Amino acid sequence: MDSNILIQAKDVGIQLGGRQVLKHVDLTLRKGELLTLIGPNGAGKTTLVRIVLGLMKAQQGSLRRAAGLRIGYMPQKVFVEPTLPLTVKRFIELGGAANSQKNSLSAESALAEVNVSHLLGQQVSALSGGEMQRVLLARALSQSPDMLVLDEPAQGVDISGQLELYELINGIRKAHNCGVLMVSHDLHLVMAATDQVICLNQHICCHGKPEQVSNDPAYLALFGRKEAETLAVYTHHHNHSHDIAGDVVRTHKHV
Known part of the structure; x- marks a missing residue:
């Protein structure tokens, strides 16, 4: 190939x-x-x-x-229980970014790539539709795909x-x-x-x-x-x- x-x-x-x-x-x-x-x-x-x-x-x-x-996947949408305390940083890390791979990006770096660094400590449940899509893209990018x-x-x-x-x-x-x-x-x-x-x-x-x-x-x-x-x-x-x-x-x- x-x-x-x-x-x-x-x-x-x-x-x-x-x-x-x-x-x-x-x-x-x-x-x-x-x-x-x-x-x-x-x-x-x-x-x-x-x-x-x-x-x-x-x-x-x-x-x-x-x-x-290495594949980074961004789903159409993700449901997160509104009462679940979950920060954007932790959400990205749960996607595998927490240095599970040698070349993976930190949550901070992935968010910077999609221009939403300010959302790092934000609760996922409080994100707007546009913010959530950026976070999902950052989550996919965290794998350095x-x-x-x-x-x-x-x-x-x-x-x-x-x-x-x-x-x-x-x-x-x-x-x-x-x-x-x-x-x-x-x-x-x-x-x-x-x-x-x-x-x-x-x-x-x-x-x-x-x-x-x-x-x-x-x-x-x-x-x-x-x-x-x-x-x-x-x-x-x-x-x-x-x-x-x-x-x-x-x-x-x-x-």
Whole structure:
């Protein structure tokens, strides 16, 4: 296997409850690459992530990992009992950061990486949605991972916070040269920074560069042309003008 390849799945398939959840799925992630996994609900994205993480075993095909591969996982959300006294520092350490690995980051260093050092002594139960996502990302980073697996990392974060979070993720993978496998529905925000996109619906409907996928007939059939054109690539187009009061005064034909 190429030394730059972190993980490689070939012809992966699995049935659950008598239903084919995944079939003939290929996936390759290299160092420094950001790969976004998209698809409708029930497409098999979560199952594929679990297979990648080693939590489930594929029934068909093969999965190969780089020797000694360290994976940092950021779940979609974590429930913490509101009455449980748990600081952010301890929460990150419980994720394995407390020097359990030679190269692991301290909670302080991991939080600094995601620009929320001030949350170190804060109670987890008191965090806002955006703060919690930063802490979850710091927890994943505390493993000094070769590969980050991020499941809907902007869950529960407002638009401005999502933009900042995706920019942060992009900066982290460049700074650490780690691979990033990200599951996301926020295509209009993430696809411009993505190297590769896999559109999944039990099988791989289409894959490639963002601009290729967004124009692929299979992608358009899956998401609908109107939604796909709106969400596909993070490019800003004006189709109207505003006067000084902010009112629309003229519209333009969208091209």
